[in-house]
Amino acid sequence: MDVTRELARFVVQSEYRSIPEAARRETVRSLVNWIGCALGGAKHEAVDRALEALADYAALPQATVLGRVERLDTLHAALVNGIASHVLDFDDTDLRTLLHPSVPVAAALMALAERRKMGGAEFIHAFVLGVEIEGRIAHSICENHNLDWYITGTAGPFGAAAAVGKVLGLDEQRMAWALGIAATEGAGLRQMAGTMAKALVHGRAAQNGLYAALLAARGFTSSEQAIEGPHGFAKAVGRGADVRALAEGLGESYQIMRNAYKPYACGVVAHAAIDGCLTLRAQHALETSRIDRVRLTVHPKALELTGIKSPRSGLESKWSLFHSAAVALVRGKAGEVEYGDRWVLDPGVKALRERVEAAQDAGLRQDEAHLAISLSDGRVLEHHVEHAVGSVANPMTDAQLEMKFVGLAEDVLPRTQVDDVMRLCWSAGGLEDIADIARMCVPRTPGADRPTQDMEAL
Amino acid sequence: MDVTRELARFVVQSEYRSIPEAARRETVRSLVNWIGCALGGAKHEAVDRALEALADYAALPQATVLGRVERLDTLHAALVNGIASHVLDFDDTDLRTLLHPSVPVAAALMALAERRKMGGAEFIHAFVLGVEIEGRIAHSICENHNLDWYITGTAGPFGAAAAVGKVLGLDEQRMAWALGIAATEGAGLRQMAGTMAKALVHGRAAQNGLYAALLAARGFTSSEQAIEGPHGFAKAVGRGADVRALAEGLGESYQIMRNAYKPYACGVVAHAAIDGCLTLRAQHALETSRIDRVRLTVHPKALELTGIKSPRSGLESKWSLFHSAAVALVRGKAGEVEYGDRWVLDPGVKALRERVEAAQDAGLRQDEAHLAISLSDGRVLEHHVEHAVGSVANPMTDAQLEMKFVGLAEDVLPRTQVDDVMRLCWSAGGLEDIADIARMCVPRTPGADRPTQDMEAL
Numbered sequence: 001m002d003v004t005r006e007l008a009r010f011v012v013q014s015e016y017r018s019i020p021e022a023a024r025r026e027t028v029r030s031l032v033n034w035i036g037c038a039l040g041g042a043k044h045e046a047v048d049r050a051l052e053a054l055a056d057y058a059a060l061p062q063a064t065v066l067g068r069v070e071r072l073d074t075l076h077a078a079l080v081n082g083i084a085s086h087v088l089d090f091d092d093t094d095l096r097t098l099l100h101p102s103v104p105v106a107a108a109l110m111a112l113a114e115r116r117k118m119g120g121a122e123f124i125h126a127f128v129l130g131v132e133i134e135g136r137i138a139h140s141i142c143e144n145h146n147l148d149w150y151i152t153g154t155a156g157p158f159g160a161a162a163a164v165g166k167v168l169g170l171d172e173q174r175m176a177w178a179l180g181i182a183a184t185e186g187a188g189l190r191q192m193a194g195t196m197a198k199a200l201v202h203g204r205a206a207q208n209g210l211y212a213a214l215l216a217a218r219g220f221t222s223s224e225q226a227i228e229g230p231h232g233f234a235k236a237v238g239r240g241a242d243v244r245a246l247a248e249g250l251g252e253s254y255q256i257m258r259n260a261y262k263p264y265a266c267g268v269v270a271h272a273a274i275d276g277c278l279t280l281r282a283q284h285a286l287e288t289s290r291i292d293r294v295r296l297t298v299h300p301k302a303l304e305l306t307g308i309k310s311p312r313s314g315l316e317s318k319w320s321l322f323h324s325a326a327v328a329l330v331r332g333k334a335g336e337v338e339y340g341d342r343w344v345l346d347p348g349v350k351a352l353r354e355r356v357e358a359a360q361d362a363g364l365r366q367d368e369a370h371l372a373i374s375l376s377d378g379r380v381l382e383h384h385v386e387h388a389v390g391s392v393a394n395p396m397t398d399a400q401l402e403m404k405f406v407g408l409a410e411d412v413l414p415r416t417q418v419d420d421v422m423r424l425c426w427s428a429g430g431l432e433d434i435a436d437i438a439r440m441c442v443p444r445t446p447g448a449d450r451p452t453q454d455m456e457a458l
Numbered sequence: 459m460d461v462t463r464e465l466a467r468f469v470v471q472s473e474y475r476s477i478p479e480a481a482r483r484e485t486v487r488s489l490v491n492w493i494g495c496a497l498g499g500a501k502h503e504a505v506d507r508a509l510e511a512l513a514d515y516a517a518l519p520q521a522t523v524l525g526r527v528e529r530l531d532t533l534h535a536a537l538v539n540g541i542a543s544h545v546l547d548f549d550d551t552d553l554r555t556l557l558h559p560s561v562p563v564a565a566a567l568m569a570l571a572e573r574r575k576m577g578g579a580e581f582i583h584a585f586v587l588g589v590e591i592e593g594r595i596a597h598s599i600c601e602n603h604n605l606d607w608y609i610t611g612t613a614g615p616f617g618a619a620a621a622v623g624k625v626l627g628l629d630e631q632r633m634a635w636a637l638g639i640a641a642t643e644g645a646g647l648r649q650m651a652g653t654m655a656k657a658l659v660h661g662r663a664a665q666n667g668l669y670a671a672l673l674a675a676r677g678f679t680s681s682e683q684a685i686e687g688p689h690g691f692a693k694a695v696g697r698g699a700d701v702r703a704l705a706e707g708l709g710e711s712y713q714i715m716r717n718a719y720k721p722y723a724c725g726v727v728a729h730a731a732i733d734g735c736l737t738l739r740a741q742h743a744l745e746t747s748r749i750d751r752v753r754l755t756v757h758p759k760a761l762e763l764t765g766i767k768s769p770r771s772g773l774e775s776k777w778s779l780f781h782s783a784a785v786a787l788v789r790g791k792a793g794e795v796e797y798g799d800r801w802v803l804d805p806g807v808k809a810l811r812e813r814v815e816a817a818q819d820a821g822l823r824q825d826e827a828h829l830a831i832s833l834s835d836g837r838v839l840e841h842h843v844e845h846a847v848g849s850v851a852n853p854m855t856d857a858q859l860e861m862k863f864v865g866l867a868e869d870v871l872p873r874t875q876v877d878d879v880m881r882l883c884w885s886a887g888g889l890e891d892i893a894d895i896a897r898m899c900v901p902r903t904p905g906a907d908r909p910t911q912d913m914e915a916l
Contacts, residue, residue, distance in 0.1 A: 054533075054672065054673075057533045060515070060518055073518075074514075075512075148689050148694035180649075184611075184645060184649070184658070184659055186645055188642055189641060189681075189690060189695075191694075192681050192684070193681075194681075195679045195681055196679045196680065197681065201642055214515075215508060220655070220658070221504075221655065221773075222653050222655035223647075223650050223653055226649055231606050231651075232647060232649040233649070235649075236606035
């Protein structure tokens with residue numbers, strides 16, 4: 001059972017024409033969502049701090065930091081764009097595994113695209129394949145993690161390595177080495193939730209996978225049984241997970257079709273409760289002052305993952321079902337801004353947060369929730385959410401993705417440029433040079449540190 | 459039990475004058491051994507391939523690749539010098555845990571030293587502290603790995619982060635973040651044994667720890683309970699290891715005192731058997747043609763770790779007790795050359811390897827072995843090795859370290875330069891600028907790609 005080699009062979013032999021139109025289309029939606037998240041995250045303090053720390057060592061101006069004027073070497077652009085596109089916890093999710101598929105793959109590919117010309121179809125093809133490999137590894141092996149590891153930190157490097165390896169034209173032997181190097185670099189502890197290091201784990205997945213493919217391309221060797229070997233990834237990271245299903249049915253359907261996009265900037269398991277709060281707020285023109293108590297009933301994973309009762313920072317609030325419900329009721333939305341320090345520390349939100357209670361019910365799905373809001377006049381408003389917006393059963397529409405994109409990008413780029421970038425993303429499959437998107441993500445505002453022209457001349 | 463913070467506090471508060479003279483002295487011996495290994499590894503194919511792969515992306519000429527004319531940015535110099543100094547499997551070992559203490563710490567510190575001036579005493583102090591932290595983590599947590607992970611890949615980043623953090627003057631809060639970032643980047647699968655990716659794991663430990671300290675220095679946050687938290691390092695990587703002993707007795711004794719140096723360029727658990735082969739060969743002027751059969755009795759870990767019967771490459775041969783015994787009997791030594799492809803494929807060595815048998819005896823120590831060599835004339839030569847050379851009980855002398863150093867360095871640097879570097883290393887504690895050692899490790903030979911003067915001007 002040489003599954004490492006089987007996966008490598010599939011990636012090497014895959015042809016673009018074999019990728020169904022629906023999968024290409026979903027990949028474009030993933031790209032739109034990913035670029036929006038990267039732009040929205042570009043001004044986050046975590047990105048500022050990473051750039052300050054690395055500027056001296058990563059100053060070869062090879063690739064764009066999306067949404068900023070700084071340029072970095074290719075490897076660090078993958079890292080920093082990975083951090084930026086995940087730091088808001090607003091990027092996409094495979095709802096079976098909670099893998100975030102796009103960050104590792106897209107951040108690695110886009111950084112490389114500015115150094116090595118890559119057509120839009122080539123990019124989409126590599127993107128689909130990267131998501132395929134990391135998604136299969138996540139599902140077959142990493143779910144055995146028991147929640148100690150970030151699944152994107154361990155499975156993500158395989159996705160980035162496969163995608164970049166495809167673009168570099170690796171043969172089967174070198175692709176197997178690339179997957180092997182990715183296997184030995186998987187890392188990332190869930191203990192980092194609520195800190196900048198969580199985003200670092202996700203950026204590292206992109207950078208490590210890119211390293212893996214670049215090294216393997218030059219003949220840097222690794223185990224050829226990195227996944228299935230006696231001390232391999234499945235044994236060590238997957239705690240003995242069974243790898244037999246890993247390569248079954250390759251090419252028959254595509255993991256990208258399961259990709260889900262978040263309407264709210266927080267842990268996805270809180271989304272059904274947020275949906276319910278927004279619905280009740282709208283239906284009853286609810287004012288916070290009338291709310292006595294909010295009772296949520298949710299899937300156990302919602303409490304496991306977003307159980308922080310009193311978050312102290314924006315990053316922590318993304319892991320708080322209680323903040324999520326309270327801020328959604330106060331603000332009527334739960335976007336990037338609502339998970340910033342401003343609203344976490346807001347007295348009204350804090351007071352309401354104290355009046356939110358949550359119970360778990362293993363009979364619910366993860367995208368399902370029940371709400372009962374008691375009012376000061378004695379009434380109780382109830383609502384049941386069958387499938388949260390953004391779930392596979394209730395996906396975000398293209399129009400909703402566009403609204404999300406604009407909301408994320410408009411603080412970073414002038415509005416006309418936002419529209420230009422979005423248009424380019426939708427037409428990605430036909431672009432002659434996918435890096436046009438990255439170049440379009442450099443702010444053209446007069447206030448920018450340096451004019452865009454200079455950057456392009458570098 | 460905030461052990462992450464306790465470790466951070468110890469590193470921050472430690473003063474150089476509190477480091478015993480014996481610990482400083484052992485650190486200098488570790489430095490001599492490490493520089494020798496880095497120089498010996500500099501011409502290895504793994505380093506060539508890594509440099510080819512990374513050259514385009516890592517070309518800021520900030521730090522020396524020891525033993526070569528190329529220069530790289532600081533972060534990649536730490537990586538590549540880490541790869542080079544481990545790829546021969548000739549670097550130092552904590553024999554309790556099989557941690558390789560110097561690679562992460564020294565490769566990170568030396569790369570930074572060329573960018574940020576570092577006195578010799580400052581370097582030695584940081585080195586001791588780095589080894590202290592990684593050694594404690596390795597012993598208390600990582601031994602629970604059950605051999606699936608490379609302990610240097612998981613514990614090593616803590617050492618590099620602590621050492622670099624000390625040099626950067628981090629306060630307790632930032633030191634705790636640095637250790638937290640190191641915790642979430644630990645990785646490395648034992649499945650990589652016998653491939654270049656094993657050395658990559660060790661170089662990555664240096665680079666990741668350096669990243670961790672640089673990021674934390676700029677306020678990039680991580681969990682403050684990265685080790686002991688409910689989804690922290692001890693739970694995830696250490697599989698629930700007990701962390702209570704981790705910070706006990708800090709400053710009372712130093713891990714560096716346990717450091718052991720290898721006389722042979724292979725897995726340390728094969729060393730006792732090699733000692734025995736060399737002794738019998740010398741005592742009896744043994745010729746290979748007279749040897750009928752070699753019977754080794756060794757600690758079970760020797761078969762577990764160096765059990766490859768028929769290695770196919772130099773890198774694999776380092777994990778073969780059978781090759782080790784055979785080549786020691788054929789060549790009368792077991793250095794870098796004896797673990798190269800040339801001797802692995804040698805017909806005489808291969809033929810003798812087939813006549814080597816090994817049995818395990820759990821009653822033996824890891825540095826102990828029994829040998830019985832049957833000769834064609836019917837005689838049986840027996841020998842018992844109590845403590846292999848290079849064990850803590852039978853350490854390499856300074857003179858032996860020097861011989862090893864010269865053997866490793868003389869193919870890379872002109873002989874006078876070898877002596878200059880060695881002299882600088884022995885006097886490290888008194889150097890005003892420790893980076894003088896790195897600069898002295900650039901080959902001055904006329905055949906070098908570029909003259910040294912140009913490199914220094916960069």
